[in-house]
Amino acid sequence: MTGRPTLVVVLxxxxxxxLATVSNIQALPPAVLQSMRIQFVVSGPDARTSGVVxxxxxxxxxTTESVTENEALxxxxxxxxxxxxxxxxxxxxxxxxxxxxxxxxxxxxxxxxAILDCVAGRPCQPSLPVFGCAVQTPxxxx
Amino acid sequence: MSFAPxxxxxxxxxxxxxxxxxxxxFGWLMLAQYVGAIVWAKLATPLTWAGTQSSTHPHxxxxxxxxxxxxxxxxxxxxxxPSAPVTPWVVSVCQMLFSALLIEVSGGRIETxxxxxxxxxxxxxxxxxxxxxxxxxxxxxDHFVRGIYSPVxxxxxxxxxxxxxxxxxxxxxFEDVFLTISCLRGRSDxxxxxxxxxxxxxxxxxxxxxxxxxxxANLAKTTFLSRTSHELRTPMNAILGFxxxxxxxxxxxxxxxxxxxxxxxxxxxLGLINDVLDISKIEAGAxxxxxxxxxxxxxxxxxxxxxxxxADQKGVGLSIEEEGELIVLADRQRLIQSIxxxxxxxxxxxxxxxxxxxxxxxxxxxxxxxxxxxxxxGISEADKAKLFVPFERLDAxxxxxxxxxxxLVLTKTHLEAMDGKIFVESEVGKxxxxxxxxxxxxxxxxxxxxxxx
Numbered sequence: 001m002t003g004r005p006t007l008v009v010v011l012x013x014x015x016x017x018x019l020a021t022v023s024n025i026q027a028l029p030p031a032v033l034q035s036m037r038i039q040f041v042v043s044g045p046d047a048r049t050s051g052v053v054x055x056x057x058x059x060x061x062x063t064t065e066s067v068t069e070n071e072a073l074x075x076x077x078x079x080x081x082x083x084x085x086x087x088x089x090x091x092x093x094x095x096x097x098x099x100x101x102x103x104x105x106x107x108x109x110x111x112x113x114a115i116l117d118c119v120a121g122r123p124c125q126p127s128l129p130v131f132g133c134a135v136q137t138p139x140x141x142x
Numbered sequence: 143m144s145f146a147p148x149x150x151x152x153x154x155x156x157x158x159x160x161x162x163x164x165x166x167x168f169g170w171l172m173l174a175q176y177v178g179a180i181v182w183a184k185l186a187t188p189l190t191w192a193g194t195q196s197s198t199h200p201h202x203x204x205x206x207x208x209x210x211x212x213x214x215x216x217x218x219x220x221x222x223x224p225s226a227p228v229t230p231w232v233v234s235v236c237q238m239l240f241s242a243l244l245i246e247v248s249g250g251r252i253e254t255x256x257x258x259x260x261x262x263x264x265x266x267x268x269x270x271x272x273x274x275x276x277x278x279x280x281x282x283x284d285h286f287v288r289g290i291y292s293p294v295x296x297x298x299x300x301x302x303x304x305x306x307x308x309x310x311x312x313x314x315x316f317e318d319v320f321l322t323i324s325c326l327r328g329r330s331d332x333x334x335x336x337x338x339x340x341x342x343x344x345x346x347x348x349x350x351x352x353x354x355x356x357x358x359a360n361l362a363k364t365t366f367l368s369r370t371s372h373e374l375r376t377p378m379n380a381i382l383g384f385x386x387x388x389x390x391x392x393x394x395x396x397x398x399x400x401x402x403x404x405x406x407x408x409x410x411x412l413g414l415i416n417d418v419l420d421i422s423k424i425e426a427g428a429x430x431x432x433x434x435x436x437x438x439x440x441x442x443x444x445x446x447x448x449x450x451x452x453a454d455q456k457g458v459g460l461s462i463e464e465e466g467e468l469i470v471l472a473d474r475q476r477l478i479q480s481i482x483x484x485x486x487x488x489x490x491x492x493x494x495x496x497x498x499x500x501x502x503x504x505x506x507x508x509x510x511x512x513x514x515x516x517x518x519x520g521i522s523e524a525d526k527a528k529l530f531v532p533f534e535r536l537d538a539x540x541x542x543x544x545x546x547x548x549x550l551v552l553t554k555t556h557l558e559a560m561d562g563k564i565f566v567e568s569e570v571g572k573x574x575x576x577x578x579x580x581x582x583x584x585x586x587x588x589x590x591x592x593x594x595x
Contacts, residue, residue, distance in 0.1 A: 014191045045194055069193045081191070102298040103249045104187065110299075131294070137193025 005036040005088050005119055009099070010072050011052050012081030013044035015133035018052045020106045021082040024099045026059050028112070032119055036086075038062040041076065043069045043135055069135050081132035084111065086118050094118045097128030104131075145333065146340055153336035157269070162225040164267040168233045169220030171264070175240050176213035179205040183247050201247045212239050230265075234273040237261045238280035242288075242296075250298035255310070262317055269329050271322040278318055282311045364425045371419035378415060382408045417548040421532065424555050431473040431559055435583040438468040438502045438510055445481045446500060449489060457494040458516075460485075463501040468510045470580040476556040477580075481512060483549040484576045488516035491574075510582050515575040521568040529566060530554045 009025065011018040025038065040056040040063070047053065047066040056064045072078050076085055086095040095118050099111035110128050117124035145153075183205040189196040216236040223229050241257045248254040258281055265273050285307035288296040297306055385405045393401065423429045442462050453460040470477070481500075488498040496517040505511045521529065532551045557564050561581055568574040 012191050012193075014189065014196065016187055043193075044191060102294045105249065105251070105298050133190055134192035137195050 003089055005086060005094075007036050007038045007115065008041060008076060008085045008087070009038070009056075010041045010043070010076055010078035010081065010083045010085075010135060011056065012133045012135055013042050013047045013050035013052050015044070015052070015081040017100065017104045017132035018081050019055060020100045020104045021084070021098070021132070022052065022055045022059065023106045024109060024112050025062075026055075027106075028115070030060070032116060033060050035119055040064045041072055041078075042066050043072045044081075069137060072135050078135050080130040081135055083130045083132075083135075084115075086115055088118070095124060095126060095128075097125070098130035098132065100131055102131050145337065148343070149333070149336045149340040152339050153333055156332050156336060158225050160267070160269060161227075161230055165220040165224040165229045165233060167267070168237065168264070169217045169224070172213040172217045172220070172236070172240070175244070176205075176209045179209045179240075179244055179247050182244075187249075201249070204243065205247050208243055209240070212236050212243065230268050230270065230273050231276060234265055234277045235280055237265065238277045238284075241281070242284040246288075246295045250294055250296050252298060258314065259317055262314065262321060266321040266325055266328075269325050269332065271325040274318050274321055274325075278311075278314055281314050282307065285310050360425070364422050367418055368422040371415045371422065374415050375412065375419070378408060378412045382412060414548075417552060420552050421548060424552075429555075429559060431476060433471050433473055433560065435469045436472045436474045436477055438470055438512060438580075439464050441474070441478050441481060442500045442502060442512070444478055445485050448482060449485045452486070453489050453498065456489055456492065457496075458489050458492045459497040460489075461497070461499055463499060465503045468502050468504060469583040470510050471583045472560045472562070472580055473556075476560065480553040480556050480578070481514065483553045484514040484578075487549065488514050488518060488574070488576075491518040492516050493518065496573075504582065505579065508582055510580050512578040512580065513575055514578075515573065517573040520570040520572055521566070521574055522570050526566060526568065 007025075009021060011021065022040075025033075038059060038061060040053075040059075042048075042050070042053050042056065042064060043066070044050075053064055053066070056062060067075070076083070078085075080098070082098045082100060084095070084097065084099050085093060088094050095111075095114050097111050097114065099109060099115070100106070101109040101111075110125060114125040114128060180202070183199065183201040187199040187201045190199045213236070216232060219226075219229055219232055238258065238261060241255075241261055244257050245251070245254045262274060262277060265277055285296055289304055289307045293299060293304070293306075382405065385401060385408060389398070389401055389405070420429070442464070446460055446462055450460055485498060485500065492498065498517075499513075499515045501511075501513045501515070503511050503513075530550050532548060554564050557578060557580075563579045565577045565579070566574065567577070
């Protein structure tokens with residue numbers, strides 16, 4: 001994780017809120033999109049074929065990876081669909097949180113603003129709440 | 143404006159009617175909102191996921207359960223008690239609760255807040271500004287409480303919303319101001335309408351009372367005329383009868399002249415009494431008619447015989463033109479009287495050396511036309527309209543022509559009572575023609591009398 005900032009977005013394949021998160025990323029200015037690597041990490045049923053994956057693949061330069069819920073939890077500590085992690089070019093976590101202001105709400109949000117600020121090198125909000133479905137199945141072994 | 147008790151009653155009736163109509167509309171709106179909320183929730187957020195497990199989204203449950211608790215009782219109330227005073231208050235509170243529910247189900251979408259403004263405007267249909275008070279309180283309290291404890295459900299964001307209720311409440315109050323003015327003006331207009339309706343009702347009552355009095359007075363007049371005419375005719379017949387007897391005795395020339403004045407005056411008076419009696423009978427609806435087959439040729443001959451002395455005296459030629467034997471269905475006496483009136487007028491208003499023609503011709507197979515045409519002075523268009531007005535004599539008085547002004551009225555009334563019609567054509571300076579159209583007698587008419595009799 002060197003050279004460019006990296007945005008990792010954990011999504012639940014069936015959560016309607018995931019689509020709003022993907023849309024908000026799609027709406028970022030092209031210069032910002034090009035200035036960072038974007039990786040969608042999708043868990044949940046039909047993680048390879050769902051509409052969420054299809055939409056995520058449309059984001060320019062983004063890669064999509066299907067993982068199990070445990071992998072999502074283990075690798076990133078993600079509890080909720082839509083949780084995003086922005087690492088700077090040095091690999092330091094500079095932001096963790098949701099990119100929508102509420103459940104399924106597209107449009108300008110504090111999370112998107114934090115991404116813009118962080119990428120531009122401005123002081124940015126380090127963490128925000130996440131609105132979305134739980135990544136982990138209740139009672140499932142971790 | 144003084145507001146009479148009846149005006150107040152009309153105003154209240156109108157308000158009740160508005161309350162009933164508006165409550166019913168709200169009832170159906172409630173149902174529509176309920177269904178809409180469920181459909182929306184099912185489409186937008188059908189499931190919530192936790193890993194591989196899914197369950198019904200809380201929005202769907204909220205729409206079904208909370209929506210039902212708000213909508214169904216309100217709907218039932220508006221159906222069964224639409225005009226109850228309590229119904230608008232329940233509607234007011236529940237409609238705004240539904241606004242809150244829709245905002246919740248939509249995840250606090252700001253666009254859904256327009257439902258609040260629409261609902262307030264709809265509540266103004268009741269024309270009662272007081273209903274805006276509980277509605278506004280529901281909105282303010284909901285925004286305040288949820289703004290503190292669950293801002294994301296009302297504003298769509300999770301933070302910084304504690305004081306947004308103030309902004310939202312201010313906009314609601316802004317709308318309330320205009321709606322209150324609208325309600326007050328609406329009520330004021332309704333009061334004016336109620337007052338006018340009351341005045342109209344009062345005027346109608348007065349007119350009905352006056353009409354009733356006039357009818358009674360007219361009946362009394364008719365009865366009086368009828369009785370008086372009877373009382374006058376008896377002594378008048380005695381005067382004329384004894385006058386005729388007196389004429390048979392030896393009288394010198396001076397006495398005979400005096401007697402002729404008595405007889406002439408008496409006959410004029412008797413004619414007047416008979417006409418007045420006829421009018422009275424007509425007005426009382428007691429005009430008795432005996433319809434039978436009547437030979438028109440015989441009627442014309444009889445009328446000509448009766449009027450020939452007058453025609454000769456004035457130097458007016460009188461002639462009859464017929465096309466075969468024509469029988470009509472009529473009251474013989476009234477038909478003779480009607481044609482007699484027309485011929486008498488044609489002679490009276492004619493000039494010496496003038497002519498009067500009596501004609502009868504068939505019109506198709508159904509009708510017979512009897513016409514009386516003269517070479518008199520004619521009647522102007524303006525005077526034609528007055529021809530059949532009682533006691534209207536046009537300029538006969540100025541010309542010293544005798545009459546009561548009742549002849550044509552009686553003629554028209556009698557003819558119409560016999561299912562006939564009368565028309566007049568006239569040209570000033572050339573003459574006048576009265577045309578009478580009567581129904582021709584048919585063999586299957588229920589009359590047994592002999593038409594030739």
